[in-house]
Amino acid sequence: MTLIAPRPSSLLSESLVFTGQHFNHWRRDPMVPVQAMIFPTFLLITYYLLVGKSVLRITGTDSLYGLVPTCAIAGAFSGALAVGLTLPFERDTGLLSRLWALPVNRASVLTGRLIAEAARTLASTALITAVGIGLGLRFKGGPLELLLFLLVPVMVVLVFAMAVIAVAARAKDGTVLIWLGLPAITAVFASSGSPPVESLPSWMWPLLRFQPMEPIVGSMRVLAQGGLPLGPLLHSLVWIVGLGAIVGPLAVRSYRAAAESGGVRG
Incomplete structure (x- = not known):
């Protein structure tokens, strides 16, 4: 009798299993969806009602074209931080070590986490954009511009999520993430999507225009207005x-060290 060995699973299929686990966890504990969707949506509505007319009067452009990208990226960052708060607990309870010991590709756990971050960000960006359209945003781009508009926050959050993992996996608790999240979200709101750069003191202009969120938010603004900003997109x-x-x-090394620690902290 010949025994047929089971075919090994692919990295993608194994990663999607862990992605589904994250979705199930978020359904039972909705802190992450609240941080990623409800918070930025509320922020968008509040900010637009408070300063929308002022920005229109100063710039002659509807502030929604900058606020929607700003709130979409801020929501993506906020959700990634909420996910990162659980990493020290998962490490200290030995969950990361048990996942590390499973007979699967070791990259699948981390990859599945990042896929979940990307899918959540895509959904939250679509929701915030829909709310922006309800407030009066008129998306003038075609299908290509819309696709790029939705994908820019996804690409950004993948990098930010890796930074969160690199910090949280080695931290004693999640409070250290404040020192990562605060400057990141501040940079988002210090871009051209919130107050117009020209309305701020001139000595701040080079600082604001050099920081990474400026071309990212700026490219989303132009995409919403119907343009294809190849320069800002390349810069982003x-x-x-x-x-x-x-x-x-750094994220890979930190995650591996946390998983191999066995949940024991000295």
């Missing part, structure tokens, strides 16, 4: 790839 891609090349290996 350079930032995303460059930062990803730095934080990606």
Whole structure:
């Protein structure tokens, strides 16, 4: 009798299993969906009602074209931080070590986490964009511009999620993430999507225009207005790839060290 060995699962199929586990966890504990969807949606509505007319009067452009990208990326960051808060607990209880010991591709656990982050960000960006359209945003781009508009926050959050993993996997608790999240979200709101750069003191202009969120939010603004901003998109891609090349290996090393610790902290 010949025994047929089971075919090994692919990295993608194994990663999708862990992605589904994250979705199930978020359904039972909705803190992440609230942080990623409800919070930025509320922020968008509140900010638009408070400053929308003022921005229109100063710039002559509806502030929704900048606020929707800003709130979409801020929501993506907020959701990633909420997910990162669970990493120290998963490490200390030995959950990461048990997942590490499973007979699957070890990259699948981390990959599944990142796929879940990407899917959540795509859904939250679509929701925030729909709310923006309800408030009066008129998306003037075609299918290509819409696709790029939805994918830009996804690419950004993948890099930010890796930074969160790199920090949270080695942290004693999740409070250290404040020092990562605060400057990141501040950079989002300090871009051209919130107050117009020209309305701020001139000495701040070079700082605001050099930081990575400026071309990212700016490219989404132009996409919503119907343009195809190849320059800002390329600039954004350079930032995303460059930062990803730095934080990606750090995330892998931190996650591996946390998983191999066995849940024991000295």
